[in-house]
Amino acid sequence: MSTEPEPDRAAKATLMLALFLTVMGTYGVFRGIRELQGDPLGPTPELLDAEEQARIEALAELQATFYNEPNRRPFAAANVVLSAMLMIGSAFLVARKPHAVWFLRQAIVANVLWIVAKLGSLLWHSFANAPEVEALLASIEARGDPIAAEPSFAMVVGSMIVFSVFNLVAHVFVGWRVGREDVRRFVAGEE
Numbered sequence: 001m002s003t004e005p006e007p008d009r010a011a012k013a014t015l016m017l018a019l020f021l022t023v024m025g026t027y028g029v030f031r032g033i034r035e036l037q038g039d040p041l042g043p044t045p046e047l048l049d050a051e052e053q054a055r056i057e058a059l060a061e062l063q064a065t066f067y068n069e070p071n072r073r074p075f076a077a078a079n080v081v082l083s084a085m086l087m088i089g090s091a092f093l094v095a096r097k098p099h100a101v102w103f104l105r106q107a108i109v110a111n112v113l114w115i116v117a118k119l120g121s122l123l124w125h126s127f128a129n130a131p132e133v134e135a136l137l138a139s140i141e142a143r144g145d146p147i148a149a150e151p152s153f154a155m156v157v158g159s160m161i162v163f164s165v166f167n168l169v170a171h172v173f174v175g176w177r178v179g180r181e182d183v184r185r186f187v188a189g190e191e
Contacts, residue, residue: 010182014093017177021090021104024170028083028111035076061136069125075118082111093178093187100187101178108175112168119164126157 085107092100126133134153177183 006182007186010186013177013180014183014186017174017183018090018093021086021093021174024174025083025086025090028079028086032076032079032083035072035079069121071121071125075114075121078114079118082107082114086111093183096187096189098188101184104178105175108171108178112171112175115164115167115171119160122160123157126153126160 086104089100089104089107092103097103130153137153
């Protein structure tokens with residue numbers, strides 16, 4: 001059993017929760033901005049040798065076919081806004097604003113809905129373009145390019161689902177933690 005006083009534990013838990021929310025929000029804003037710009041996260045092609053440039057170009061072609069869905073930009077803009085809401089809620093939590101818990105719950109619900117909608121859109125677009133993607137993967141493998149060791153269509157779709165489930169679990173955990181009694185009492189100034 002801990003000898004630390006309850007107010008200190010509540011303050012530490014709230015601070016860690018605010019830090020976690022800030023990290024989640026920052027990551028979401030960063031990803032949203034990158035998707036809005038359409039920038040790859042890879043190295044600059046001019047700095048690579050010819051073989052690596054061919055590999056990057058093949059990956060870019062595959063990515064353009066597989067990931068560039070028509071809803072990419074609206075989802076990216078929504079990600080920026082919803083992730084910023086997590087950071088704002090984190091600031092409310094640290095500042096002990098009376099509406100912090102309510103605001104964060106709304107932000108988390110909105111983020112969960114966004115995750116589900118984004119996954120649905122990605123899956124719909126991916127399966128709509130499945131023959132084209134599989135043909136591209138087959139042609140890349142037939143050429144003997146170094147990209148041939150890249151994952152299959154099913155593995156990529158599976159990784160999208162696993163990443164989304166992980167993201168959902170993180171948001172649901174934060175939503176549960178925000179509603180805990182110690183955090184609510186700390187924010188209300190009772191401790």
